[in-house]
Every structure is written in structure tokens, then in C-alpha cells.
Amino acid sequence: MKRSLYALIAGSLLAVSFSVLAAGGAIEGVEKQPINVSAIAMFMVFVLATLGITKWAAGKTKTTADFYTAGGGITGFQNGLAIAGDYMSAATLLGITSMVYFKGYDGFVYAVCFFIGWPIILFLIAERLRNLGKFTFADIASYRLDQGRIRTFAAIGSLTVVCFYLIVQMVGAGQLIQLLFGLEYNTAVAVVGILMMVYVTFGGMTATTWVQIIKACLLLGGGISLMLLTLSQFGWSLDNLFTKAIESHKLGEKLMMPGSLMADPVSAFSLSLGLLFGTAGLPHIMMRFFTVPNAKEARKSVFYATGFIGLFFLVTIVLGAGAISIVGTNPAFFEGGQVGGKIIGGGNMPVMHLAKAVGGDVFLGFLSAVAFATILAVVSGLALAGASAISHDLYARVIKKGNATSQQEMKVTRYASVGLGITAILLGIAFKDQNVLFLVALAFGVASSVNFPVLILSMYWKGLTTRGALFGGIAGLISSVGLVILSPTVWVKIFGNPAAIFPYDHPAIVSMTLAFFVTWLFSVTDKSARAAAEKEAYEEQYIRAQTGLGAAGAHAH
Amino acid sequence: MSENTIQAKVRANPKFAELVGKRTRFAIILSLVVLLPYYSFMFFVSTQPQMFAAKLGDAGIVTIGWPVAALIIIGGWLLTGVYVSRANGEFDRLTEEVLKEARK
Numbered sequence: 001m002k003r004s005l006y007a008l009i010a011g012s013l014l015a016v017s018f019s020v021l022a023a024g025g026a027i028e029g030v031e032k033q034p035i036n037v038s039a040i041a042m043f044m045v046f047v048l049a050t051l052g053i054t055k056w057a058a059g060k061t062k063t064t065a066d067f068y069t070a071g072g073g074i075t076g077f078q079n080g081l082a083i084a085g086d087y088m089s090a091a092t093l094l095g096i097t098s099m100v101y102f103k104g105y106d107g108f109v110y111a112v113c114f115f116i117g118w119p120i121i122l123f124l125i126a127e128r129l130r131n132l133g134k135f136t137f138a139d140i141a142s143y144r145l146d147q148g149r150i151r152t153f154a155a156i157g158s159l160t161v162v163c164f165y166l167i168v169q170m171v172g173a174g175q176l177i178q179l180l181f182g183l184e185y186n187t188a189v190a191v192v193g194i195l196m197m198v199y200v201t202f203g204g205m206t207a208t209t210w211v212q213i214i215k216a217c218l219l220l221g222g223g224i225s226l227m228l229l230t231l232s233q234f235g236w237s238l239d240n241l242f243t244k245a246i247e248s249h250k251l252g253e254k255l256m257m258p259g260s261l262m263a264d265p266v267s268a269f270s271l272s273l274g275l276l277f278g279t280a281g282l283p284h285i286m287m288r289f290f291t292v293p294n295a296k297e298a299r300k301s302v303f304y305a306t307g308f309i310g311l312f313f314l315v316t317i318v319l320g321a322g323a324i325s326i327v328g329t330n331p332a333f334f335e336g337g338q339v340g341g342k343i344i345g346g347g348n349m350p351v352m353h354l355a356k357a358v359g360g361d362v363f364l365g366f367l368s369a370v371a372f373a374t375i376l377a378v379v380s381g382l383a384l385a386g387a388s389a390i391s392h393d394l395y396a397r398v399i400k401k402g403n404a405t406s407q408q409e410m411k412v413t414r415y416a417s418v419g420l421g422i423t424a425i426l427l428g429i430a431f432k433d434q435n436v437l438f439l440v441a442l443a444f445g446v447a448s449s450v451n452f453p454v455l456i457l458s459m460y461w462k463g464l465t466t467r468g469a470l471f472g473g474i475a476g477l478i479s480s481v482g483l484v485i486l487s488p489t490v491w492v493k494i495f496g497n498p499a500a501i502f503p504y505d506h507p508a509i510v511s512m513t514l515a516f517f518v519t520w521l522f523s524v525t526d527k528s529a530r531a532a533a534e535k536e537a538y539e540e541q542y543i544r545a546q547t548g549l550g551a552a553g554a555h556a557h
Numbered sequence: 558m559s560e561n562t563i564q565a566k567v568r569a570n571p572k573f574a575e576l577v578g579k580r581t582r583f584a585i586i587l588s589l590v591v592l593l594p595y596y597s598f599m600f601f602v603s604t605q606p607q608m609f610a611a612k613l614g615d616a617g618i619v620t621i622g623w624p625v626a627a628l629i630i631i632g633g634w635l636l637t638g639v640y641v642s643r644a645n646g647e648f649d650r651l652t653e654e655v656l657k658e659a660r661k
Binding site for chain 2: 105109116122258259269302303539
């Protein structure tokens with residue numbers, strides 16, 4: 001095991017350096033930038049540090065509990081940072097700043113939508129999740145329901161979300177890295193996939209957690225430094241910053257109030273439902289609650305995570321607004337030097353150009369390295385959640401019916417991580433040059449309409465039965481995926497049809513409602529003996545959820 | 558003592574009912590304190606955007622929309638602090654008492 005770890009680490013480092021050389025030899029394509037040496041050097045420091053951590057973590061990862069939950073020994077503060085790390089992806093930094101840059105206040109509303117799920121997760125879900133679960137969210141969904149069917153279905157729900165999200169991240173990684181580092185798209189995707197495999201396969205949750213923590217600190221530190229550099233350009237006055245922004249933006253005064261993004265109340269409501277409850281249904285986020293020793297630490301982790309995420313969003317708003325006048329009036333950042341034309345590198349780049357404008361090449365290199373690290377950390381968390389759905393839920397519980405040994409399960413987990421890594425690389429290459437924005441809608445649609453209803457009802461509703469959960473889940477899955485396909489983003493923009501069959505990009509308003517209704521209907525009409533036994537079993541689950549009696553504790557080392 | 562008797566004792570303890578009642582009420586109230594302003598905000602953003610165009614102060618440039626949105630984020634975070642301090646203090650003490658009395 002150990003020898004293969006060294007081999008893989010050496011291999012991935014070689015891959016990085018080779019790709020640097022290869023890219024240096026052949027720079028073609030319009031999008032690709034010259035090799036950015038300082039960015040690559042800083043990224044290499046991050047990679048070396050995290051591989052060192054992985055080696056240390058590999059020594060501590062002996063049992064399945066170590067692998068899935070870092071032995072349950074992470075503190076609330078550490079877990080809070082890691083949760084924030086999981087949630088603050090490169091897409092968040094680039095996407096929200098660019099939305100503020102183009103649409104002003106609408107970007108802020110969007111950030112609020114992405115934030116608001118966190119307090120609700122704490123109030124309604126966090127401690128029950130910790131008290132009932134052990135390794136995965138399927139543990140809770142199938143707590144008193146049919147192990148075979150519900151666990152299989154919950155694992156499929158998790159894997160679906162993980163795959164959609166992985167594609168988004170891999171495609172984003174390829175595009176971003178090609179632009180910032182001057183590497184080939186395919187090379188960039190392969191580097192991300194290989195490093196992710198190394199972290200997850202050898203270091204499990206311990207390594208993934210520390211990668212997340214380091215990345216969260218870098219991202220927050222980088223964001224705040226950039227904000228201070230930006231504010232210094234405006235004499236530390238927000239009034240000044242906004243005055244300049246209004247002067248230089250084509251929206252003018254309209255920049256400061258809600259615009260087109262949220263103009264349709266039904267669409268806005270559907271978006272906010274999907275983001276609010278989808279956040280609570282993301283498998284890699286839920287899994288983080290099992291890494292802390294008890295409900296007390298689980299609550300603390302959400303408090304810290306919410307603080308870091310909120311702070312990060314507020315910082316990105318200032319960055320986006322600052323970029324309007326700094327980047328938006330500088331011909332150096334536009335193709336052909338035409339101010340107001342196409343931004344070099346595409347619409348997601350304002351914050352990167354801002355870094356160059358206020359901090360020079362070294363700061364741009366730093367932020368590029370942080371963005372790369374961010375993607376790496378997020379895909380690692382996703383891969384770990386996917387691997388545990390395969391090994392813990394499907395293999396150990398469903399196929400082996402709980403009779404797998406710890407060693408067998410670990411082996412399957414590692415194969416699953418490698419398999420997911422390869423899948424992610426292939427999908428990343430397959431979706432090159434595609435508009436993957438709809439996959440975000442899909443991931444949140446499935447999370448809010450498949451994972452969330454079964455999770456919340458199994459914890460809160462005595463009447464839930466296997467039949468109800470299964471039919472409700474299937475209804476949620478089919479409707480959320482189906483409606484995204486019929487939505488404007490896919491039906492019109494990708495398939496080229498003249499009009500969308502379903503008018504909203506986010507399906508939650510229909511698919512989530514349908515999932516809850518079908519679950520309810522098929523549960524209350526379920527008069528089987530199994531259903532009666534499942535309702536009977538709620539009592540024991542309820543007491544455990546409320547008090548933590550019998551909950552999985554921290555595992556001694 | 559078997560798990561079943563411990564559970565029956567927990568269930569019979571009036572402190573358990575007190576704990577669950579208090580905590581559930583608290584969680585629901587705090588959820589409403591987050592969700593009602595949030596959904597009102599979303600409602601007015603999409604139907605009455607000009608409401609958010611009013612300027613802060615006489616010579617100011619920033620509209621009230623910005624501090625309102627920031628307040629939803631900061632307020633949401635502060636409320637998580639409120640919940641955690643009561644849950645990790647009062648509620649956890651009650652939980653410990655209930656469990657201790659059940660194991661006697």
C-alpha cells in the first residue's frame with residue numbers, strides 16, 4: 001500500500017511537470033495563455049503540502065470509520081472550515097463576482113439565495129443528522145425503512161448529484177486552468193482527476209478534510225486581501241466605489257436595484273426553493289456532519305461554516321462591484337482593447353483581471369493557484385461522497401447485507417475512488433466546450449427533489465413507509481431531470497428548439513412539491529405489515545434523534 | 558439494563574417532553590425569523606424592484622437594497638449563534654439529565 005502511495009505521488013508530480021513542459025512546447029488555440037510560472041510554482045507548493053498531509057493521513061486511515069469520517073475526531077471549528085471549503089467552489093468566486101460585475105444588485109440577491117439554506121440546516125437538520133447517521137446520508141434514509149431498496153435508491157440519488165457536480169467542476173477546472181496556467185484542457189482535467197484520486201484513495205476523509213481546511217483559509221485570505229487592495233483604490237470608501245461603478249456601467253443607476261434576473265416571481269421562488277433545500281440534500285455536505293464526535297460539535301460546525309460562507313459572499317460582492325470600474329474601463333482586459341466588448345477569457349474572469357489590476361502578476365498567480373486548489377478540494381469531497389455511496393451503501397450494506405469485513409469494504413472504497421477519478425476525467429473531457437450551467441440546476445434539482453424529501457421525512461414524519469419513500473423518490477428524480485431537459489437552458493439553448501416546454505430553469509417548485517406529495521400519498525395508503533412495523537420503529541429513532549442515545553461516537557485511535 | 562428499558566424511561570421522563578417541546582419551538586421560531594424576511598425580500602425583489610432604489614442618506618449613492626441583503630446574511634449567521642448557544646447549553650444539560658436518570 002505504502003509503496004504504491006509513493007509511486008502515485010511521484011507519478012502525479014511527474015504528470016504535473018511533464019504537462020508544464022509539454023504545454024510550454026506547444027501553445028496553440030485562441031483561449032490559451034502563456035505559461036504562468038509564478039502561478040504554477042505556488043500551486044506546486046500547495047500540491048506538495050497536501051500530498052504530505054495525505055501521506056500522514058494514510059498512516060492514520062486503517063478502518064472504514066477512519067476512511068469515511070476521519071474517525072469522527074474532527075472539531076467543530078475544523079469541520080466548519082471544511083464545510084465552508086466544500087461549499088465555496090471556484091464557481092462561487094468567479095460566478096458571483098461576474099454576476100455583480102454584469103448585473104449589479106442581482107448578483108447580491110443570488111448570493112443571498114445561496115446562503116440562506118445554512119441557518120435552516122442548523123435549526124432543522126444538523127443534530128438529527130449527526131445523531132442518526134454513521135457514514136452516509138443513506139444511513140438515515142434507510143434507518144427504519146427497507147435496507148435493500150431505500151439504501152440503493154439513496155445511493156443512486158447521491159451518485160447522481162455527485163456526477164453532475166463533478167462534471168461542472170471538471171469542465172470549470174479545465175477551462176480555468178487552460179486560461180490561467182496556460183496548460184492544455186485535457187492535461188488540466190487529468191491533473192485534477194489524478195490528484196483527487198491520490199487524496200481520496202490514500203488519505204480518505206482525514207486528507208480530504210485538511211485539503212478543504214487549507215483551501216478554505218487560502219480562499220478567504222486571498223479574497224479578503226484582494227478586497228482590501230481594491231478598497232484602497234477607492235480611498236476606502238464604498239460610496240466612492242459605487243459612484244465610480246455607476247459612472248462606468250451601462251446600466252447606470254439601475255445597477256443599484258433589482259433587475260431582470262429575479263423579475264419573474266415564480267421563477268425566483270423556484271430558484272430559491274431549489275437552492276435552499278438542495279444545499280441540505282448535497283451528499284458531500286451531509287457527510288461532513290459525521291466527522292465530528294457529537295451533536296454539540298455538529299452544531300458548532302454549522303455556526304462556523306455559516307459565518308465563513310457569509311463573510312466570503314460579502315467579500316465577493318465588494319470584489320464584483322470594484323471590478324466594474326477597475327476592470328470595466330481598462331482596455332487591457334478586453335479582446336482587441338475594446339472597452340465594453342468581450343472580456344478576455346470570458347464572462348467569468350472579472351475577478352481574475354481585478355487581481356491583476358490591483359495586485360500585479362504575482363497576486364494573479366496566487367489567486368490562480370487558489371482557484372486550482374479550490375477545484376481540487378471540492379472534487380475530492382465529491383469523490384469521497386460518491387465512493388462511500390458505492391462501498392458503504394451499495395457494496396457493504398446492500399450486496400453483502402452487512403457481512404463485509406472492514407478490509408473488504410476498504411478495498412472496494414479505494415477501487416471506487418479510482419473508478420470515480422477516471423470517470424470524472426473522461427466526463428470532463430467529454431463535456432469540453434459544452435455549456436454545463438444546466439448541470440448545476442440538475443444537481444440542485446435532484447438534491448432538493450430526491451435526497452432532501454426522503455431525508456427530512458424520515459427524520460420528522462412517523463408515517464413514512466418504504467413504499468412512499470420509493471415512489472416519492474422516483475417521482476422527484478424523473479420530474480427534476482425531465483423538467484431541466486424541458487427548461488429554456490437545455491430545450492432552447494442546447495437542443496435549439498424555438499420555445500421551452502417548461503418555462504423555468506430551476507424545477508424545484510414542481511419537482512419537490514411532487515416528490516413530497518407522492519411520498520405522502522403512497523405512505524398513507526400503505527397498509528402492509530411492513531409499513532406498520534416501520535411506523536412502530538419511529539419511536540426508537542425519535543428518541544435517538546432527540547438525545548443522541550445510541551449514536552455513533554468518536555472512534556478511539 | 559437493556560436499550561428498551563432505557564428508552565422507555567427516557568420517554569416517561571417529563572424532562573424529555575420539556576426538552577423536545579422547547580427545542581422544537583425554538584427551532585421553528587428561528588426558522589421563521591430567517592425564512593419570513595427572506596421570502597418577503599425575494600417577493601419584493603421580483604415584484605417591487607423600485608422599492609430597493611431609495612438612497613441611503615441625502616448625498617449617498619448606495620441604495621437600501623445593499624444593506625438589506627447584507628443584513629439577511631449577517632442576521633442569518635447571528636441567529637445560528639443564538640441557536641448554538643442555547644442548544645449547547647440549556648438543551649444539552651437537559652439531555653444529559655434525561656439520559657443520566659434513564660440509566661440509573
